[in-house]
Amino acid sequence: MSDSSAVRFADRLNNVETSAIRELFKLLGKPGIISFAGGFPDAAMFDVDGIRQASLAALEQEPGAALQYGATEGYQPLREQLAEFMGSKGAQVLPEQLLVTTGSQQALDLLGKTLISPGDKVIVEGPTFLATIQCFRLYGAQLITAPIDGHGVDVQRLEQLIVEHRPKFVYLIPTFGNPSGAMLSLERRHQVLEMAVRHDTLIVEDDPYGDLYFGEAPPPSLLALSDQVPGSRQRLVHCGSLSKVLSPGLRVGWMIAPPELLAKAVMCKQFSDAHTSTFAQATAAQYLKAGRMPGTLQRVRQVYAQRAQAMVEALRSELGEAVSFVAPQGGLFVWARLTGAGGRLADGNELARRAIEHGVAFVPGAPFFARDPDVSTFRLSFATVGEDRIREGVGRLAKALQG
Amino acid sequence: MSDSSAVRFADRLNNVETSAIRELFKLLGKPGIISFAGGFPDAAMFDVDGIRQASLAALEQEPGAALQYGATEGYQPLREQLAEFMGSKGAQVLPEQLLVTTGSQQALDLLGKTLISPGDKVIVEGPTFLATIQCFRLYGAQLITAPIDGHGVDVQRLEQLIVEHRPKFVYLIPTFGNPSGAMLSLERRHQVLEMAVRHDTLIVEDDPYGDLYFGEAPPPSLLALSDQVPGSRQRLVHCGSLSKVLSPGLRVGWMIAPPELLAKAVMCKQFSDAHTSTFAQATAAQYLKAGRMPGTLQRVRQVYAQRAQAMVEALRSELGEAVSFVAPQGGLFVWARLTGAGGRLADGNELARRAIEHGVAFVPGAPFFARDPDVSTFRLSFATVGEDRIREGVGRLAKALQG
Structure with missing residues (x-):
C-alpha cells in the first residue's frame, strides 16, 4: 500500500x-x-451429543426457519426459552424484553453503538474485561475505573465517581467477573440498584459466568433483584451468554434492556449483522427445550x-x-x-x-x-x-x- | 421511561x-x-439434507473446533474452501486474504467502522441496498449517489463524482444488484478498475447475487478482473455471501481486502462479535468440501x-x-x-x-x-x-x- x-x-x-x-x-x-x-x-x-440432537431436531422440525433470514430481535422460540431460563434464575423476563445477540460481545458493541458518542464517560471496574475496554473505546468512550476488592466493586467509590462524572452508563461484571473472579455481595447489589435510581444512572450487568458457581449459588443477579428496588429495572441492562456454559461456537448471547433502548439496539443490530445465525439460535432453542441445561x-x-x-x-x-x-x-x-x-x-x-x-x-x-x-x-x-x-x-x- | x-x-x-x-x-x-x-x-x-450432513460431519470430525471460540479471522478450513470457491469464479484469493463475516451485512458494518469518520463522503449507486445506506449513515457518512442505467452505474458520472468529492470509498453492487437487478457491463468493469487506480480510490464490490445468473454467466467480478488492471487489486474490497445461494440462516459472508484494511477489520470484528459462529462456519466448510455447491x-x-x-x-x-x-x-x-x-x-x-x-x-x-x-x-x-x-x-x- x-x-x-x-x-x-x-x-x-x-x-x-x-x-x-x-x-x-x-x-x-x-x-x-x-x-x-x-x-x-x-x-x-x-455436550456434543446434546447439541447434535438439538441441531437435528431444528432441521427436522423447522428447516425453513432454521436456515432462512430471521427477525433481528431473535428467533422467537429461543427468546421464549431464554426468558424461561432467566425465570429459573429468579428474573422475570418476557420474550419481548430480550434481544438475541451474536455472543454477549455483540451486546457490548450494541451498547457502544446506541449510547456512546465520542468523549462520553463510562465507568467500568478496574480491572475489567479487556474486550469491553477496547469495544467502548472504539466508540470514543472515556473510561473511568471504579476499584474492586474481594467482594466486587467498591460501592462508595462508585457512587462518588457517578456523581463526579455523570457517566452514560456503569458497566459491571458482578458475578465471578473476568478477570477478577470476584462476587459482588448481596448488600452491595442492593446498593448499586439504589444508586441507579438515586442518580438516575444506567447500569449494565454483564453476567456470562453467574451459572458457574462451585458451592452455594451466588446472590441473585441485579436483574433478579431489581423487583425489590422500585425504579431500578428501567435503569438496568442485563447481558447473558451461552458461551461459558454450553458452547462459545454457537455465538448466542442476549441482552435485556428498557424498551426504548432495546428498540434502538435492534435497529443498530439490523445494520450490524441483520440477525444472529438462525441455525445456531434454533439449535440453542431445541437444546434448552430438551431440558439438558441443568x-x-x-x-x-x-x-x-x-x-x-x-x-x-x-x-x-x-x-x-x-x-x-x-x-x-x-x-x-x-x-x-x-x-x-x-x-x-x-x-x-x-x-x-x-x-x-x-x-x-x-x-x-x-x-x-x-x-x-x-x-x-x-x-x-x-x-x-x-x-x-x-x-x-x-x-x-x-x-x-x-x- | x-x-x-x-x-x-x-x-x-x-x-x-x-x-x-x-x-x-x-x-x-x-x-x-x-x-x-x-x-x-x-x-x-x-438443501436441508446437504446442510444436515455437513453439520453432522462437523460435529463428528471436529466437535471441539466447531463449538469452541475460534479465530476472529475465520475458521481456517472455511477460509480455504471459500478461497477455492472464489478461485472457481476466476478470482485468485489466498485464505489469508479473506475474513469470514457474520453475513455480508457485517462486512458493510466493518467497512463503516474501519473507514468512516462522521462527515466522510461515500459514493453509492442510486438506487442501492437499503441496509447499506443506513449502515454507513450510522457511522456518519455523507452519501453521494451515482446514477445507474440498464448496464449498471454510469461510469462517466461516477468519475466526475470521485473527482469532485474525493470519497473514502465507492460502494457498488455490480452484478444483479439490490434493488436494480442491473448487470455492470464488462467494459464498464474495466473502466471502474482503471478509475480506482487513476484516482487512487477504494472501490467496494458487494457481490451476493453474482452466482444467480439465468443464462450466460455475467462478466467476471471486479476482483477477478483486477489481475488485468495493475494497481487495482490493492484498491479493491470484495464482499461475498452464502446467504442468497445456500442459506441466510448460517450468517456466513466474507470480505477480501488489502492487507492493511483486512487487519483493521479483524481488530474491529474482535470487538463486534469476537468471531462468526464456528458451528455455522464448520458446517459451511463441510458443505463446500462435500462438493454440493455446483x-x-x-x-x-x-x-x-x-x-x-x-x-x-x-x-x-x-x-x-x-x-x-x-x-x-x-x-x-x-x-x-x-x-x-x-x-x-x-x-x-x-x-x-x-x-x-x-x-x-x-x-x-x-x-x-x-x-x-x-x-x-x-x-x-x-x-x-x-x-x-x-x-x-x-x-x-x-x-x-x-x-
Missing part, C-alpha cells in the same frame, strides 16, 4: 491498539507449555470447582506469601497479586515473560485496567487444564518467580 | 430513522396476500430463471406501457418504473398502498435512494413466489394501477 492512499482509516481507530495479550497468545504454540492464559471453557466438556451446568460446575480448588491449594503451597488472592467461588479465574514479600518479583509483566521460559503461561493483569494499571496483578485460568497439570503448572510458576 | 433520563442515546442515532419498509412489512401478514416485497431466497429450495447453484438458477421469466412476461402483458424495466439476467429482482403513460399513476408509494388493498405487496423504490429519490420506481422480487402466483400477483398489480 506504500504508493497508495486509497485506504484512509476512520479517526476512531486511533482510540485502540492491538492488545499485548494477542502478542502473548502467539507464544502459546510452544510445545509442552501449560496454559492458564485462556479465557474460554474446556471443549472436552461440551445437567450440563451441574457437570461443568463440578469439574471447574475441582480445578479451582487444585489451583488454589497449589498456589498456597507453592507460592505462599509471594502472592495474595481471594479463592474464587465460581467462574474460570484466579486473580492474584504479587506481594513482593521477601524482595521477590512484584511485576506481573516480567513474571509472564519468565513463566513462558519455564513452560507455563498466564495473562498479566495490567491490560485489564482501563487506567492506572496495577502491574503486580495477574490472571490464571484453571478451566481448561486437568488437576495434575494445574499442580505442575503452578510448580513451574513458583520456579519462574524464583528467577 | 418518561420520568428518567438514565438512557441518553449516542448522537449517531440521529443519522438514521426506522425505515418505511419495516412498516410496510408489518402489513404482509394479511391473509391471501401475494408478496413480491421480500429480499430473500426461497426456503423451499434450501448442483445447488444449478438448481436455484433454474427455478429463479423460470420465475423471472414468468414475471417479465406477466408485466409486459398485464401492465404494458404503464411500466418500463430491463428484464433481469440474474438475481432476485425486477426493478421497474411507472411511466405515467396514458395519465396513469406514476407514484410508487401510492401504488404500494393501493396494491396491498388488492392483495399484492412490493417495495416502492424511493427508500433505495440515498438522495434525490425517483418516486416512480418500485422493486418486485420473484424469488419466493411460484409461477402461477406470480401471474396472479401481477394481475392484481394491474388492477391496483387502474385504481
Whole structure:
C-alpha cells in the first residue's frame, strides 16, 4: 500500500491498539507449555451429543426457519426459552424484553453503538474485561475505573465517581467477573440498584459466568433483584451468554434492556449483522427445550470447582506469601497479586515473560485496567487444564518467580 | 421511561430513522396476500439434507473446533474452501486474504467502522441496498449517489463524482444488484478498475447475487478482473455471501481486502462479535468440501430463471406501457418504473398502498435512494413466489394501477 492512499482509516481507530495479550497468545504454540492464559471453557466438556440432537431436531422440525433470514430481535422460540431460563434464575423476563445477540460481545458493541458518542464517560471496574475496554473505546468512550476488592466493586467509590462524572452508563461484571473472579455481595447489589435510581444512572450487568458457581449459588443477579428496588429495572441492562456454559461456537448471547433502548439496539443490530445465525439460535432453542441445561451446568460446575480448588491449594503451597488472592467461588479465574514479600518479583509483566521460559503461561493483569494499571496483578485460568497439570503448572510458576 | 433520563442515546442515532419498509412489512401478514416485497431466497429450495450432513460431519470430525471460540479471522478450513470457491469464479484469493463475516451485512458494518469518520463522503449507486445506506449513515457518512442505467452505474458520472468529492470509498453492487437487478457491463468493469487506480480510490464490490445468473454467466467480478488492471487489486474490497445461494440462516459472508484494511477489520470484528459462529462456519466448510455447491447453484438458477421469466412476461402483458424495466439476467429482482403513460399513476408509494388493498405487496423504490429519490420506481422480487402466483400477483398489480 506504500504508493497508495486509497485506504484512509476512520479517526476512531486511533482510540485502540492491538492488545499485548494477542502478542502473548502467539507464544502459546510452544510445545509442552501449560496454559492458564485462556479465557474460554474446556471443549472436552461440551455436550456434543446434546447439541447434535438439538441441531437435528431444528432441521427436522423447522428447516425453513432454521436456515432462512430471521427477525433481528431473535428467533422467537429461543427468546421464549431464554426468558424461561432467566425465570429459573429468579428474573422475570418476557420474550419481548430480550434481544438475541451474536455472543454477549455483540451486546457490548450494541451498547457502544446506541449510547456512546465520542468523549462520553463510562465507568467500568478496574480491572475489567479487556474486550469491553477496547469495544467502548472504539466508540470514543472515556473510561473511568471504579476499584474492586474481594467482594466486587467498591460501592462508595462508585457512587462518588457517578456523581463526579455523570457517566452514560456503569458497566459491571458482578458475578465471578473476568478477570477478577470476584462476587459482588448481596448488600452491595442492593446498593448499586439504589444508586441507579438515586442518580438516575444506567447500569449494565454483564453476567456470562453467574451459572458457574462451585458451592452455594451466588446472590441473585441485579436483574433478579431489581423487583425489590422500585425504579431500578428501567435503569438496568442485563447481558447473558451461552458461551461459558454450553458452547462459545454457537455465538448466542442476549441482552435485556428498557424498551426504548432495546428498540434502538435492534435497529443498530439490523445494520450490524441483520440477525444472529438462525441455525445456531434454533439449535440453542431445541437444546434448552430438551431440558439438558441443568445437567450440563451441574457437570461443568463440578469439574471447574475441582480445578479451582487444585489451583488454589497449589498456589498456597507453592507460592505462599509471594502472592495474595481471594479463592474464587465460581467462574474460570484466579486473580492474584504479587506481594513482593521477601524482595521477590512484584511485576506481573516480567513474571509472564519468565513463566513462558519455564513452560507455563498466564495473562498479566495490567491490560485489564482501563487506567492506572496495577502491574503486580495477574490472571490464571484453571478451566481448561486437568488437576495434575494445574499442580505442575503452578510448580513451574513458583520456579519462574524464583528467577 | 418518561420520568428518567438514565438512557441518553449516542448522537449517531440521529443519522438514521426506522425505515418505511419495516412498516410496510408489518402489513404482509394479511391473509391471501401475494408478496413480491421480500429480499430473500426461497426456503423451499434450501438443501436441508446437504446442510444436515455437513453439520453432522462437523460435529463428528471436529466437535471441539466447531463449538469452541475460534479465530476472529475465520475458521481456517472455511477460509480455504471459500478461497477455492472464489478461485472457481476466476478470482485468485489466498485464505489469508479473506475474513469470514457474520453475513455480508457485517462486512458493510466493518467497512463503516474501519473507514468512516462522521462527515466522510461515500459514493453509492442510486438506487442501492437499503441496509447499506443506513449502515454507513450510522457511522456518519455523507452519501453521494451515482446514477445507474440498464448496464449498471454510469461510469462517466461516477468519475466526475470521485473527482469532485474525493470519497473514502465507492460502494457498488455490480452484478444483479439490490434493488436494480442491473448487470455492470464488462467494459464498464474495466473502466471502474482503471478509475480506482487513476484516482487512487477504494472501490467496494458487494457481490451476493453474482452466482444467480439465468443464462450466460455475467462478466467476471471486479476482483477477478483486477489481475488485468495493475494497481487495482490493492484498491479493491470484495464482499461475498452464502446467504442468497445456500442459506441466510448460517450468517456466513466474507470480505477480501488489502492487507492493511483486512487487519483493521479483524481488530474491529474482535470487538463486534469476537468471531462468526464456528458451528455455522464448520458446517459451511463441510458443505463446500462435500462438493454440493455446483448442483445447488444449478438448481436455484433454474427455478429463479423460470420465475423471472414468468414475471417479465406477466408485466409486459398485464401492465404494458404503464411500466418500463430491463428484464433481469440474474438475481432476485425486477426493478421497474411507472411511466405515467396514458395519465396513469406514476407514484410508487401510492401504488404500494393501493396494491396491498388488492392483495399484492412490493417495495416502492424511493427508500433505495440515498438522495434525490425517483418516486416512480418500485422493486418486485420473484424469488419466493411460484409461477402461477406470480401471474396472479401481477394481475392484481394491474388492477391496483387502474385504481
